[in-house]
Structures are given as C-alpha cells and as structure tokens.
Amino acid sequence: MAVKQKDPRPLVLMIGFMVLAMIVYLALLSRLAIRLLQSGGAVGIGMGLGVLLLPLLGLWIVFQTLRSGIEHQRMSAAVDEAGRTLIVEHLPHRPSGRLERDAADELFAQVKAEWEADPSDWMSTYRIARAYDYAGDRSRARQMMRRASEGYRAAVRAD
Template structure:
C-alpha cells in the first residue's frame, strides 16, 4: 500500500470514529434534555453543542486539506515544487535554521515581485513551514487557496 492510500485510510478511520463519538454525544445530550430537570436540560444542550462544534472542525479541516492537496497537485504538475531534499538537516530531520532561512528569503523575494499569484503564495507558505513558522504558513496557505479559487472563477 502506498503512502497516500495509507494516509487516506487513516483519515477515513479517524473521521468514522469521530462520527461515532459525535452520535454517542448527541444521544447522551438528548437523554439529558429528556430528563426534564433544569440541570439535565442545561447539560444536555451543552453536550449537544459539542458534536456540532466537532463536526464543524472536522469539515473545516478536511476542506482545507483537500484545497491544499489541490494546490500541491497543481504546483507539482507545473514543476514549481520547492525541493528541500538537498538542504542540510539536524539529527531530528528538521531543516537547519540557516538553510531554511535562506530558502525562505529566496521564496519571499519571488512572492514580493508578484504577491497576487497563488503559486508564489503557496511556495511562501511551504517556505514558512520549512522555517518552522506554522502560523504564518497556515495564513499564507489560506491566501494561496483564495487566490487560486479566484483564478479559476
């Protein structure tokens, strides 16, 4: 089994387990509401809210993952992947800070030349990730997804 199929399988199992858990929570919330007491109703509403939030989080995460994979596929097809394989690494496997910063500086200058190109935003998000700045990587990847969506429209 290749790596992609294994990852998709794991995600499918986790989503199924979460769905089962959300159903159990929802049932428990309904039982608490049906108990009729003020405390039971309050707790029941609170317990029902949890699976609703959980479903929202799962859907948002899966949508973002599918959008990122779509961009990754397009970048790969266009031959614009960032290839960090030749960069020096620490014993932990992480890219050495100086090398990641150098790659980031290069990609950032490309992005500054054309910030409204989703390809540059995608590459910048990857460079942020390699440099260890996950927050900015997520923020920039969202921008790349939006720009690519606008380009298709």
C-alpha cells in the same frame, strides 16, 4: 522535477477510520444530549444543550479539517504540475529532519523575493507559506497558506 509521492492509501484508511470513530462518538454524545434534554429539569436541559453543541462543533471541525487538507493537496498538485515545487532534498537537514537554519533562511529569502514580485499569485503565496514552515515560523506559514487558499479558490472559480 517531480517529487516522488508516497502511497496515500494507508493515510486515507487511517483518516477514514478516524472519521468513522468520530461519527460513532458524536452519535453517542447526541444520544446523551437527547436524554438530558428529555429529563425536563433546568440543569438537564442546560447540560443537554451543551452536550448537543459538542457533536455539532466536532462535525464542523472534522469537515473543515478534511476540506482544508483536500484543498492543500490540490494546491500542492497544481504547484507540482506547474514545476514550482520547493525542492529541499538537496539542502542540509538536522537529525530531526528539519532544514538547517541557514539553509531554511536562504530558501526563504529566495522565495520571498519571488513572492514580493507578484504577491497576487496564489502559487507564489503557497511557496512562501511552505518557506515560512521550513524556516520554523508556523504562524506566518498558516496565515500565508490561508491567503494562498483564497487565491486558489478564486483561480478555480475563474476557470
């Protein structure tokens, strides 16, 4: 059963705008860094180097975030295509939209048993990462999602 997908265009436009704004900001910071470096003073050069590192760090963060988001979307689509998406709409939710604790724990127990049967399967690892998130354990969810990403990349390379 496929989950109904929202129209991604507004989100893509928002991300595009944010990336464009970040590029403008990084260009302005780079210009400031160059001016500081050209000042010739030790303090100016030191600050110029520091300010120059900020745009580079910003570019790296933007690149990694977009790369990770795109990869997670691809993994989600592959899991959905395989019919292994975690369906949680039928489970009880709090007014905030989060799953009720007991329901999340029960879902987690089911997915954990599946994962323990084959921890090398990236789809099972993806599913347990989602289950950790539903259960409220975000740090373990991120850890398992990184592991799922590694398995996904290995599977893509093998194909």
